[in-house]
Amino acid sequence: MEFDLSLILLALPIVFVLGWLASRFDLRQLRIENRQAPKAYFKGLNFLLNEQQDQAIDAFIEAVQNDPDTSELHFALGNLFRRRGEYERAVRVHQHLLSRGDLAQDDRHRAQHALALDYLKAGLLDRAEEALLKLDGTRFEAQAHLALLANYERSRDWEHAAQIARSLESKGQGSFKGRLSHYLCEQAHACIATNDMAQAEQHLTQAMHTAPDAPRPRMDMAKLQFLQDKPALACETLTQALVTAPTAIGLIAPLLAQYAIAAGQGVRTLARLKAAYAHTPSLDVLDAIVALEAASGAPTATAREWYARHLEIEPSLVAAAKWIAGEKLEHEQFHPQVQRALDQAVKPLTRYRCAACGFEAKQHFWQCPGCQAWDSYPARRVEEL
Template identity: 35%
Template structure:
C-alpha cells in the first residue's frame, strides 16, 4: 500500500516537470521566431495564398537584409523547379548569383542549381514539342541527352529507345548513345542484342559500325566477322565490305596480312567518298547528319542513311 501512495504522490511532480519543460520549449520557439525577419512571414503568407511572384520579391528582400538566409533561397528555388515553375526557379537562383557577398561554396551551389533549372526548362520545352508532333525524333533524342546530362542514364536509354517507335531508320542516329548508355549501367550485352534487333529491322552502315565495335569488344573477332558477313548478304555495300576486311585483318596470318591490308586501304579510300548524307532538297552532301541543311537551310531534309545505302535500296 505504501508503494502505491508514493506513486500517487509522484504523479503531480511529473506533471509539474512536464509543464516546466513545455514552457521552456515555448519560450525558445518564441525567441527563435522573433529573430526571423518579418519579410519571412510575409513571403510565406504570399506562398500560401498562391502569389509566388510576390513571395519571391519578399524573400529577395530578406536576403538583401540578411545574407544568412541564402539557404531559404535554395529551398524556394528547388520547390519551384519540382513544381515545373522553372522561370521562377531561375529567377531565384539568378538573384543569389548576383550577390557580391555570396561565399564561394554557395556560389558554386547556386550555379549548379541554375544549371538544373535550365535543364528542367529545356526538358519541358522538348516535351511540349513532342506533344505537338509525336514523330519528332530530334526532340526525343534531345530529351535523352538532357536526362544523360542530369545523370539519369536509365531515363536517357528509355527516351532513345522510343526513336524506334517514331522512325526505325533514325535508330542509327542514337545507336552510339544507346551502346554507351548500356555500357555505363553494366548491361553491354543487352545493348548489343537490342542493336542487332534494330539491324534486322532496318540495316544501316552507321548501326553496323556501332555494333561491330561492341561485338569485337564483348564477343571477339570471329563473332564480328560473322556479324558483318550476315549484314553483307542482306545489304551488299562497299562500306560493309570495308568492315569485313577490317575484321579479317585482326586475325590474318602474317603472309596474308600485307595483301589484305592493301585491299582494305583501297576499299576504305573509296568508301570515304560514299559515306555521305545527302539533302533531298538541294543535293548538298555532308559527312555528318544535319537536321537543317547547311546548303539550303531546309529542316529535316536529310534521310538518316548514307548515299551508298540509298543507291543500293533504289
C-alpha cells in the first residue's frame, strides 16, 4: 500500500507537467492558426484592391482551408469566381454552402441568391429561374423578381415578364407601365408574324391604355393599320401620337409622311410638320418635309433651300452633305469623290446612341441590344444630342 501511494505521489507532478505542456502546445497552435487565417484573408483583400484576382482567389482558398466553417470567406470566393467568369466553380462554392446543416437561415437565402446569379451569368436560364423562385418570401425577393424579369425578357417570355412586372409594381418597386406596354407590343409583333391581326390589334389597344403617353403603341398600331390598307386611319393614329408623345416626333415624322402620301393627305400633313419643325428643328422632320414636298411636285431647289435654312439654325454636317448633293460645284468633276467623303463622314452622326451604355446603332431600338435597358435611346440622332 505504501509503495502504491508513493508511486501515485511521484506520478502527480509528471502528469501536471505533461498537462501544462499540452495546454501550452494547444494554445500556441491555436494562435498560429488564428494568425494564419486573418493573414490569408487580408492578403486576399490586398490583392483585390490591386485588381489581382488570380492571387486573391488563391489567398481566399488558403483562408477557407484554414477556417472551413467561415461562410463569409465562401461568399467572397464564390463572388470572385463569378466575376472571373468561372461559373462552374462559383456554383460549387454556393452549392457547398447550401449543403451545410449549420448554416443560418439568412445565409442560406443569401447563398441561394448567389447561386441564382451564377446560373444567370452562365446563361443557364432554366436553372436560374428555379433558383430565383425559391427566394419568394425572403429579404431577397425584390432582387430575385428583378432578376426574373430580366430572365424572362432575355427568353422573350412576355407573359411571365408582365406577371412579374405587375407584382413588382404592386409592392412599390416603381412604375412598370412603360415596360408592360412594350411587352404588349412585342406580343402584337408575334401575332402579326402569324397573321393574327385581330389579336395584334387587341394587344396594341391594351398597350395604348397601359401607357397613354408612350409613342411605341400608337406607332405600331399605325403600322398595323397601314398593313391592313388603311393609310388614312394610320395617319390619324400618328397625328394623335404627335400630341401624346411630342418628344418622339423624329421617329413619327418619317412614317407620317409615308402614310400621308399614300392616303392623299400630303398638304395637311406638310403644314403640320412645318409647324412642328418651326417649334423644334429636327433633321428627321426636315427629311419628312422634303419628302412631302417632292411628292407634291415641288422643285428640288426647294429641298436645298430647306437644308440651307437648317444650317442657319444650327451647324449640321448631315444637312450640309444633303445640301451639297444637289448643288453644282465649280469643279464638278470632283463632286462624286467629295460627296462620297462627306457621306462617309456623316454616317456616325446619323446613328442613335443609348443613353445608358453608349451603344450606337443605325436604327432606333426600344430596348438597347447592349445593356437591355428600355427606352434608353433618345428619338434624336447623335449629331443632334
